[in-house]
Amino acid sequence: MPEQRVVDADYLLLEAPRERKFITGAQAMAEAVKRANVDIAIAYPITPQSEVMHLVGDLWAQGYLKDYYRAEEEYGAMSAIAGAVRGGARAFSATSGPGLLRGIEAIASWPGHRIPAVLGVLTRVVNAPLSIQPDNVEISYLLNCGMVVLHAENQQDVFDFTLASFVISEKVDVYIPIAVCTEGFFVTHAKGYVNMTPEDMKLPPRDPYKAPVPPTDCEIPPARIQRDAPVQKSNFMSYLIHAVWQQEVWASNIRAMKYIYKYLGGPIEVVNPDAEVFIVASGCAAAQGREAVRYAQLEGLNVGLVKVKSIRPFPEKEIRQVLSKAKAVIVPEHNIVGWLAKEVKAAIPNNDIVIGGPRVYGGMTLPVELIMEKVYDAFGIKKAKKVVV
């Protein structure tokens, strides 16, 4: 058994000393799980998230987790997560692309079950045709189920978002699951610097009695407990109960925002708030957006970045405020549908300033030059040659 002591959650997330390591995104997610006092993790292979669950399995073998197994497929894995969390355990799993969609019947039910689970979503193309590379269209399938959805830009974000998610999801006024998303391969398999808390400190264990709904463990009243909407008894009751519970789920989603401020520094990060042209991006497109801002600055163009960390709850108010004087908004994305551009357009009144792109998909990389093309367009600049720095 490894030597770990329980420390206060706020201390661990906000004050504990940090040591810098150079690790992959998969390692960063597993390192967060190591410090999160997780009871059980349930795995199923799919590229590119398998490494995360291999490392989590190693953690179990070393004694950091109390139980772990490989399930038969993702629907089974995610259903078992629901069962374990209903029984009072703290649970983790991860998946990608087609695996997410296979498990989505169970995942979409988690919020209504009021289970605080953390799910790693390491994005990969959704068939067809087949590709295993990072395309994040799958995130758009999560946006309407009620869970909190965070999008990590890099390995540091992966560590911070994952560790914080165990704390945020278990807050009594939240109590819904959280998806920590990032791009497969570009983040999971690439190395970056991560400042991590000491590995001999862990979060307090889950207290399933500090909850808006009781766990199903035969230890706590009421004796007659059935938390699932009883269409079993009467159709009318089931309509009413479903409606009321879903209102509660979405209210919980909104309430998560204050914890995103407390533990993650807020749902957005703004670089150069006085810019005329903004790049709004999430995940590793935000990293490319950052590069584009640097290129633009070298050319004396007033470009800013809005990195969006939280997709649900979506920071409508914050984005409206930041873009209130913008002349153009560029939204680079790793998917064909442009789900982030749609969210941004829905949030601001003058959404004709939003340029829906550049977009790459199928798992392609997003060259900064593509973003710069849109920047030049926004400024009305005609370029004979692309900028090479």
Added chain:
Amino acid sequence: MGLEYVRISPGFEKYMPKDYVDLVQYGQFGREVDVQQLGQFKELVEEHPMCAGCFMAYFIRIFYAALPKPEDTIVIGTAGCARLALSQAAVPFIYGNYGDTNAVASGLKRALSIRFPDKVKDVVVIAGDGGLIDIGFGMTMHSWFRREKFTTIMVDNEVYGNTGGQESGMSPRGVQLKMAPKGKQFDKINAVELAKTAGCVYVAKLAPTNPKRIAKTVRRAILAARHFGPTFIHAYTSCNIEYSIPTEKVLEDARKREKQDFGFYEWMTDEVREFFEEIERKPEEVKV
């Protein structure tokens, strides 16, 4: 702690609903009842919306009377008819998505084992033929391959009754049902053999014609699952609506099937057999 949470705090009895007070005073919590005393104690399931003549409802009533430790039992169900009765019982009930019972039970049982390693927590799945053998097949079989320690009871009415009478994998060959207008084209799936092959340590098949036998089988399945591995009961519980069995002929139909393909059958590992011999030894034998 299991029993403590059902008891009423002293002085509060007069504020609790009468039927809850009866449940605590005259019910099954904290004691074992003989199924033949049904009618003389407060049952865990009292009212339910099942059809008149639903054999599943009868089986479920006996099932609850047979529980060895109802105050520490959790029942898991899924879409189908059984959940209509199961959700009414004074035993915690979980309902997820169709066919996920054995995956949910795997996670739940493991969580309870982590949190209460020294306590009895009985997890019982009760689901129909559709939920366990069609849509839930992978999850059912793999929970058995993994040797998860809980009981699965299939209430087999050989049809998807709750959705209006469609063919199920457990329907007999040739029977004409919805989605099988030309009759079922393949044989009834042999669930008992699948359960044995997959790793269940105790498997039983019965047509519920004898309440004492039902109770003993249920008890055995639950007790074996506590210590040895997954257990499975395949019960014939007819749907009188979709198979057009007059209510007064439902028991006769069950007896007929008992003579055909639902004769009482029990299979168990040697370990489980020895365990039953040990715990079911009569007091007179023990003296010797």
